[in-house]
Amino acid sequence: GQQLNQSPQSMFIQEGEDVSMNCTSSSIFNTWLWYKQEPGEGPVLLIALYKAGELTSNGRLTAQFGITRKDSFLNISASIPSDVGIYFCAGDLRNTGKLIFGQGTTLQVKP
């Protein structure tokens, strides 16, 4: 089936550092979503992107919908310990409501 390649798979950083992760695909997506999941909980929506080139911020988080519509990135500035979790990208190919998920980026922040 369709795949989203999310990288890096894991990151271990120092508090205060900036973080960047991205998702790429060989297919064109109409929507990109970024979620954060904490252990034993459901994913929580962070940012939704609906238009190629769109750059959207949510506090210290910034995400962009790639111009080619085949990629998206998420940046976290000035990381803090509560940023710890698994970050997932998800995309919708044809506005079907069926999302395809990346494998996740596990973020650990050292105080």
Next chain:
Amino acid sequence: DGGITQSPKYLFRKEGQNVTLSCEQNLNHDAMYWYRQDPGQGLRLIYYSQIVNDFQKGDIAEGYSVSREKKESFPLTVTSAQKNPTAFYLCASSTGRGRIQETQYFGPGTRLLVL
């Protein structure tokens, strides 16, 4: 409070037993989804429903069944045919209307363990 609830938080299944996971939403969303998550992996779609009394198989529907008799509810049954049911199960919903139909909101999940 509007949201999605799943119950129970933990569920134990004996060999050969069917178990049903509950998912309820009061967001007035038309579409609902069930995903399975295994350790270190992304989410895989089991079933989805875009309207009451209608549902479609996702990528890994074998061994599972669903019903959608009410807009608010989308229960998932893990049947004895599912040979490896141990996983974290997530329910989600979306408006199902317009460009934001793809934006799905998740419940807290149910962890299913086999005894």
